[in-house]
Amino acid sequence: MRALTANRLSDGEVVFWSQGRWVERFAEAQLFADEAAAAAEAAEGHAKTETKVVVEPYLIDLVESEGLWAPLSYRERIRxxxxxxxxxxxxxxxxxxxxxxxxxxxxxxxxxxxxDLIRRK
Amino acid sequence: MPTLIRCENGAFAAAEDPFTRVADDQELPQGDVIISLQRFLNDGERLIGQHRAVGVVLKSSEEVAALSIDLAKVAVVALDFPAFRDGRAYTQARLLRERYGFEGEVRAVGDVLREQVGFMLRCGFDAFEPADGASCEDLAMAARRQRHVYQRAADGRRPAFAEREA
Amino acid sequence: MYRYDDIDREFLADRSAEFRDQVNRRLAGELTEDQFKPLRLMNGLYLQLHAYMLRIAIPYGSMDSRQLRKLAWIARKYDKGYGHFTTRTNLQFHWIKLADTPDILDHLASVDMHAIQTSGNCIRNTTADPYAGATPEEVDDPRVWSEAIRQWSSLHPEFSYLPRKFKIAITAAPKDRTAARVHDIGLAIKRNRKGDLGFEVMVGGGLGATPHVGPTIREFLPAEQLLSYLEAILRVYNRLGRRDNRTKARIKILVASLGAEEFGRQVEAEWAAIGAGSDLPAGEMARIRAAFATKTFETLPERSESFEVAKSADPAFARFVRNNVKAHRAPGYAIVEISLKAIGETPGDASADQMEVIADLGERYGQDDIRVTHEQNIVLPHVKLDDLPAVHAALAKAGLATPNINLISDIIACPGLDYCALANARAIPVAQHIAERFANQDRAELIGELKIKISGCINACGHHHVGHIGILGVDKKGEEFYQLTLGGSGAEDASVGKVLGPALPANRVAEAIDAMVDVYLSQRQTGERFLDTLRRTGPAPFKEAVYADAH
Structure with a gap:
């Protein structure tokens, strides 16, 4: 499973692609199944044309955890x-x-x- | 063909370019030419004897010193920016003007953007082939941007410390 | 301290207007991201993981209360109420919006501050001794020369597109608090036998993937010829530094490949050709010098009775004095270091409230002079001994009285993967873990000077190579691991630490430090710091302690 992410140009906010628009919550991100690679890449291709809206859009890999999807890499989780x-x-x-x-x-x-290192004060 | 913009006494004007840039594997046309350093070192003497103006384009990796003894015969030195991030041509230009006293045209070619024109002028460039479609007005605006400068350079502008003395 | 005149102010205003225009062109789509990125970087604006990051220059780490209050105000209005002081003595805001930056730069300009050349392949903010003008050890005030460099390097037409970034440090005391030997150029102010002022010039130090301690290329450069000599160094570098490979583009690689002697020879030849025309006229140097000579100290007795009474009465104050208060050149005064390493907090972070407290104290008790150290702490360089109890009390109330300067919990850490787009691993939580493990102040004092420095990637913003113990975050198949290096120093005895062994998972780092500290405590001889013991014994006992139970 994959999702499409970028930073918004005007404020740098992390955004995710969802059915033709950018959303701020990962929970609302559109999930692209591995079989739908063409759709994911088409979305990425389109996103790259939105140069006045976002900076450097890219696809990220997801992993299933406790029945929900999460970004695979730690960097993407922090984002x-x-x-x-x-x-x-x-x-x-x-x-x-x-x-x-x-x-x-x-x-x-x-x-x-x-x-252990994730802190909640 | 990129437009040629010349700066004379602080005024920018589009200019007809009488020079043809000639690659090393190209036949030499009639008229004024800009050739590589290598071709100039091999063949420059003969070409100058043909009553035409000869210019030399230097790569950013080439040393201005290689041209120093022949500079008086050269009409144009074109300094190439393979990418605007490659800042070697700024040093080349200053050496041409300040060390070797070159009084001909120093032309910026390659990835020449309006954002860097202020620096170029200060280093002694007086002709530009903008790669970003910048107009004379764009270059003039970029050049006027800073009312003050802090260093001596090739353009003779009075640095801040000299302004303060006045 | 140096005060901007109209020329300096107009210079900033022009630059600010240019950036506003560039931001507008980017938002309107007239500039592509590729074209805009180097322009925003030249103004200190990065795109990080969560937002834009704005890096504001604190020239040679020196500012006044008005400037620090403005930073606090910006932190509240445009960020989340805090800022991060860096190993480059700059301040970073981590939650900045692109559209706000032109206004922020205007606000900064209103207090003579800016973000020019805090990024990009240009000459960056000079590092100077944070005790400048206050320490009894110094030969001359390094801020005078730092200010000359600030002006000379600002929008330098020839040196704004160097092969890579370029950092200069100036120290004027035998004790080096600037890490001069690991800067691109390190300058040590000296006097020769005739009593003339000059610089020892070290070139080609640096950290990153290939750390180097910079060799000396000139033992004594007459001080007034500094700028022409810098121009010669920069010109040789601009011509010959590698541009084909970013990781080999720093001047350290050029100096190492040519050899210090040949590099020095080329610099001398270039310098001879440049002549004196590039040096500042004596009148301008005198003007700058006068700006730093305005501090007048009251004639006070060496000993302050009220200070001595407070020390005996309050053990917490006495501990603060032992660790955070340093000797001043004027009798009755002291240098106060404010630790931004409260146990469990983010190293180098200060809240807007804390910035205001420091600004108030600096204004009221510190001759309105505030410094930032490359170890991410703050200094009030001129405080009367009589005022120290009041200063301490106010700091304590604001959570700023952590008495740990140079101790094991005074840890340098870069922002790491919590913020930085370049990082491979986090640095902050590792620092927090270690600090918590050594929270006991008695134990920390017993251990004594021990410098731990943590970087979240090989770019080494956390200076891990020159930590007595260095910690480098690495990514192993998507997991954070930490490589330990031992025996580094960024001080006058500069050295690059050596890798101890295989990288450790995050949860084993603090215990590994603990194990090494135990080795030190059991092996140290009288007067030895951790680093001294390590240099005497070699790494073997430390290595064994860390990896003994790993099998």
């Missing part, structure tokens, strides 16, 4: 959440089930050590 040293900054400040799931997500991209 979808916010910095781990300020748990109330960035998207994570909203809280909610999907944010929680992202914070607890496990899979290829993380060791147990990392879980």
């Amino acid at each position: 979808a959440l916010g910095p781990t040293n300020h748990p109330f900054h960035g998207k994570q400040s909203e809280g909610g089930a999907v944010i929680e799931a992202l914070q607890h997500a496990s899979g290829a991209a993380r060791s147990k050590g990392r879980v």
Whole structure:
């Protein structure tokens, strides 16, 4: 599974592609199944033409964790959440089930050590 | 063909380019030409004898010193920016003007963008082939941008410390 | 301190107007991202993981209360109420919107600040001794020369598109607080036998993927010829530095490949050809010097009774004094270091409220002079001993009285993967973990000077190569791992640390540090710092302690 992400030009906000528009929450991101590679790449191709809206759109790999999808790489999880040293900054400040799931997500991209290091003050 | 813009006494004007840029594997046409350093070193003497103006284009990796003894005979030195990030031509231009006293045209060719024209002028360039379609007005605006400069360079502008002394 | 005149102000205003125009052209689609990126970088604006990051220059780490209050105001209005002081003595805001940046730059310009050349392949902000003008050790005030360099390097027409970025440091004391030997150019101010002022010139130091300690290419450069000599160095570098490979483009690679002697010979030849025309006239140097000579110190007794009483009465104050207060050249005064390394907090971060507290204290008790250190702390360089108890009390109230300068919890850490688009791993949580493990102040003091420096990638913004213990975050198949280096120093005894062994997972780093500290405590001889013991014994016992139970 993949999702399409970028940073918004005007403010740098992390955004995700969802059915023809950019959304701020990973929870609302459109998920592209591996079989739908052509659709994912078409969306990426289109996004690259939106040069006045976003900067450097790219596809990210997702991994299934506790029944939900999360970005595979730790870097992308941090983009979808916010910095781990300020748990109330960035998207994570909203809280909610999907944010929680992202914070607890496990899979290829993380060791147990990392879980310990995520702080909640 | 990129437009040629010349700057004379602070005024920018589009100019007819009498020179033809000739690649090393090309036949030499009639008239004024700009050729590579290698071709100039091999054949420059003869070409100058043919009563035409000869210019030389230097790659950013080439040394201005290689041209120093023949400079008086050269009409144009074109300095190439293979990418605007390659800043070697700024040094080449200053050396041409300040060390070797070159008084002919120093032309910026290659990836020449309006954003860098202010720096180019200060280093002694006086002709430009903009790669970004910039007009004379665009270049004039870029050149006027900073009312003050902090360093001496090839353009004779009074640096801040000289302004302060006044 | 140097005050902008109309020329300096108009220079900033012009630059600010240009950037506003460029931002507008980008938002309107007239500039592509490829064209715009180098322009925004030249104005300190990066696109990071969560937002834009604006890096504001604090010239040679020196500012006044008015400027720090403005930074606090910007932090509240345009960021999330905090800022991050960096190892380059700059300040970064991490939550900036592109559309706001022209206004922010105008606000900065209103207090004579800017973000010019805080990124890009140009001459960056000069690092100077944060104790300048205050320490009894110094030969001359390095800020005088730093200001001359600031002006000379600002929008330098020849040196704005160098092969790579370029950093200069100036130290004027035997104790180097600038990491001069790991800068592209390190300058050490000296006097020769005749008493003339000059510089030892070191070139080609640097960190990153290939760390180098810079060799000296000139033992004594007459001070007034500094700018022409810098021009000669930069010109040789601009001509000959590699441009085919970004990772080999720093001047350290050129100096190493030519050899220091040959590089020095080329610089001398270029310098001879340049002549004195590039040096600042004596009148301008005198004008700059006068700006830094305005501090007048009251005639005070060496000893302050109220200070001594407070020390005996309050052990917390006494501890603060032991670790954070340093000798001043004027009797009755002291240098106060404010640690931005509160246990469990983000190294180098200060909230807007904290910035205002520091600004107030600097204005009221510190001759309105505030410094930033490359170790991500703040200095009030001129505080009366009589005022120290009040300063300490105010700092304590603001969470700024952590008494750990140069101790194990005074950790340098770059923003790492929590913010930075280049990072491979996080740095901040690792620093927090270690600091928490050594939160006991008695133990930290017992261990003494121990410099831990953490970088989240090989670009080494966290200076890990020159940490007594360095920690480098690496990515192993998508997981954060940390490689330890041992024996580095960024001070006058500069050295590059050596890799200890295989990288460790995040949760083993703090315990590895603990194990090495135990080795040090059991092996140290009288007066030895961690680094001294390590240099005497070699890494073997430390390595064994870290990896003994790993099998």
